[in-house]
Amino acid sequence: MEWVDDAIVLGARHFGEGKLVAEVFSREHGRYGGVVHAGRKSQPILQAGNVVHAGWKARLSEQLGFYSPLELIEPHATRLLDDPIALAGLSSAVTLIRSATPERQAYPQLYDALIVLIEAMPHHEIWPAIYARFELGLLSAMGYGLDLSRCAVTGETENLAWVSPRTGRAATYDAGAPHAELLLRLPPFLVDAEAELEEGDVADAFALAGYFLERRVFDQRGENLPETRRRLIERLGFAGRL
Known part of the structure; x- marks a missing residue:
């Protein structure tokens, strides 16, 4: 073999x-x-x-x-030695792969996504958003992908702003506004690659991915989200990059 x-x-x-x-x-x-x-x-x-x-x-x-x-x-690791936040991001991403994926099962799209993330890490301003996309890709690879393509209520594909924590499906701003306190915010950059990053968007993306990673992947195994992920979010927050 x-x-x-x-x-x-x-x-x-x-x-x-x-x-x-x-x-x-x-x-x-x-x-x-x-x-x-x-x-x-x-x-x-x-x-x-x-x-x-x-x-x-x-x-x-x-x-x-x-x-x-x-x-x-x-x-890649050597190139990031002088950037502790990027190293924290790398550690978190690697830990998620080790914790979430079963051994000896190929995930070529997830491999490609991790390569894209690692190669982006020298670019300080963009990689946290790419990291959030990577986590959503991990969810999808594990069979728990979110449906962010259209509104679950109206079928519209524009102005998507919320995600149901129960179904993982998106909703437009108007459709979800009456229930905003029960929904997760959907940052525009997760559905539109050309969208400008606004303050708080990366934090909302981490909250969205973390919610479903915790409940659909780690809770099923009686485990918590990796500590390396919490430390990454903490470092990004202190640096004002969320």
Whole structure:
């Protein structure tokens, strides 16, 4: 049993003398763990967020397996070392992948979305909004996508402003206004890529995605949303970037 693919490093831990167990998220094979020999030499490669060219091998498919080759393609983690907020965003995104996706199941669109997010992180003003889109993409990949295409009440596709916390469907401003205290705000940039970001839009997007991640993904497993996500929101808030 073996495969070769490009992959995003999710993390690594020590495993016996001179070895590491690395976890990666590959485009065509999903989330995999495997042993890395000569682990100390590989530690700089195995920083979360780096893109590697990985070959995974095992005698039987259910075994842990090992990586050979494991070669660095893009050192994204190194490029973010001087940006603690971006590192917090990277840590949160990687933790969500590790926590929410089942092992050994491919999610090519989610892989592509994570690559887009990581590559955007040097651009301080745009990546928090992209991060929020990534979380909605994660929900969709897990089978819990929101319907933000049209109003659930009127069928209209313009002026969408709310999301029902019960159904995950959108509503126009006028249709939802009488029930605003019961609804989640839908920031315009989540339905219109050309929309200008207004103050509070990113915070509303985090609240929207977090609500459904918590109830549809993590509550089902008896878990809380990852602490890394809370710390990210806290850092963005202190920096005035929500």
